[in-house]
Amino acid sequence: MKNNTIQTLINEKKYFEIRKYLNDLNTIEVSELLNQFESSELIMIFRLLSKNRAADVFSYLDTEHQEMIINTMTDVETKNIFDELYFDDIVDIIEEMPANVVKKILKNTDTKDRHLINQLLKYPDNSAGSIMTTEYMDLKKDMNVSQALSKIRETIEDTENVYTCYVISKDRKLEGVISLKELITSDDDVILENLMNRNFVSVHTNDDQEEVAEIIKKYDLIVLPVTDVEGRLLGIITIDDVMDVVEQEATEDFHRMAGISPVEESYLKTSAFKMARQRISWLIILMISATFTGRIIKNYESVLQSVVILSSFIPMLMDTGGNAGAQSSTIVVRALALGEVKPKDTFKILRKEFCISFIVAVVLAAINYLRLITMTRTPLNVALVVSVTLIFVVMISKIIGAFLPVVAKSLKMDPAIMAGPLITTILDALTLTIYFKFATIFLSNIIK
Numbered sequence: 001m002k003n004n005t006i007q008t009l010i011n012e013k014k015y016f017e018i019r020k021y022l023n024d025l026n027t028i029e030v031s032e033l034l035n036q037f038e039s040s041e042l043i044m045i046f047r048l049l050s051k052n053r054a055a056d057v058f059s060y061l062d063t064e065h066q067e068m069i070i071n072t073m074t075d076v077e078t079k080n081i082f083d084e085l086y087f088d089d090i091v092d093i094i095e096e097m098p099a100n101v102v103k104k105i106l107k108n109t110d111t112k113d114r115h116l117i118n119q120l121l122k123y124p125d126n127s128a129g130s131i132m133t134t135e136y137m138d139l140k141k142d143m144n145v146s147q148a149l150s151k152i153r154e155t156i157e158d159t160e161n162v163y164t165c166y167v168i169s170k171d172r173k174l175e176g177v178i179s180l181k182e183l184i185t186s187d188d189d190v191i192l193e194n195l196m197n198r199n200f201v202s203v204h205t206n207d208d209q210e211e212v213a214e215i216i217k218k219y220d221l222i223v224l225p226v227t228d229v230e231g232r233l234l235g236i237i238t239i240d241d242v243m244d245v246v247e248q249e250a251t252e253d254f255h256r257m258a259g260i261s262p263v264e265e266s267y268l269k270t271s272a273f274k275m276a277r278q279r280i281s282w283l284i285i286l287m288i289s290a291t292f293t294g295r296i297i298k299n300y301e302s303v304l305q306s307v308v309i310l311s312s313f314i315p316m317l318m319d320t321g322g323n324a325g326a327q328s329s330t331i332v333v334r335a336l337a338l339g340e341v342k343p344k345d346t347f348k349i350l351r352k353e354f355c356i357s358f359i360v361a362v363v364l365a366a367i368n369y370l371r372l373i374t375m376t377r378t379p380l381n382v383a384l385v386v387s388v389t390l391i392f393v394v395m396i397s398k399i400i401g402a403f404l405p406v407v408a409k410s411l412k413m414d415p416a417i418m419a420g421p422l423i424t425t426i427l428d429a430l431t432l433t434i435y436f437k438f439a440t441i442f443l444s445n446i447i448k
Helices: 002-011 015-023 027-034 039-046 051-060 063-072 075-084 087-096 099-107 111-121 145-158 180-184 209-218 239-257 272-289 291-299 301-306 308-337 343-374 380-410 421-442
Strands: 136-140 161-168 174-179 223-227 233-238
Touching (some): 002 015, 002 039, 027 039, 039 063, 051 075, 063 087, 075 099, 087 099, 087 111, 136 145, 136 233, 145 161, 145 180, 161 223, 161 233, 209 223, 291 421, 301 308, 308 380, 308 421, 380 421
Antiparallel strands (some): 161 174, 223 233
């Protein structure tokens, strides 16, 4: 609807009305609106925004539209936009841009800013240093409250978060934190060293971004300081950056659990060839690994020929085993991601899954046995083989489904890799082996 309104105004060349209409929308709504337009109209609408508003809207545009705007802007316009952006947003934008666009951005930033940007770009991907911003409020511990408030007033425009201030020593080591509320409600002559909270939480630049998200969630923070190995304050991570991390990590987990290599681009903007390439590697691995199940069936061909009805229950047993394993792996992967369990809790996890699997397995086997002898008229001995197999399959599947993600976590791998298709493939082979072993034992008088 908003798109149609703007398009009508563009067609009628009512640029003053467009600017007035945009001013009535918030920043997010304007960015969502601009993401729907192509190059020429996008640039025209963007240039109707005020300087400050344009920078805010630019940071929320998707990468494709940001690149369009940068390529058409003059050097002066580029400098004006990036002077208004926070450093963490600038770094995020630069990481997504092609080399020629990055060159234009860096050319239009001053020497000090360029040095800080290059510093942030050197931190490892997915580390605390790569997502932090250097625009924070730092105060010297020998300042009094009056001096601190005076500094805040002078530098507030260059600070992303002013509600939490950081108290540092002369050599920039982080020694405490103090809130703006505490400063405002304290006497002017109180020294910050006597007012600051020394019991604070911080992370190092090389800490993984998932650990950062866990810490912010655990301590219910909106901002987290980042230090080097010597305890010097280097930057802060804000809650909006952590939300991006959570979304990114969740997306990666979903992809890996489905046997797909993670992709950063949106679904519709990723080429079919690229998506096929990201999916096919896992499919090849799973297809080749499925030959094990074929060999198992071939080895027990005589059993199937003697009791043909056994083959009709293979899909049900394999599906139930795969589903049971997927349930456990999904729950454990989530618990590991949220920090609810650690690899050291392996025994507790397996004990819990054993209890759950026993209850579930007995109930499923009982229902299945009654179904086979009443509804399908299956021979009692065959129904017994299928139901006993079901008990063992469900119990083993749930235990393996819970155990493999914990093993992956212990080996510093993503637990999601061990979920979904990989577990299903492993369990299919185990299910067939158990099934035919029991058939050989219980139906020995029938098998030739």
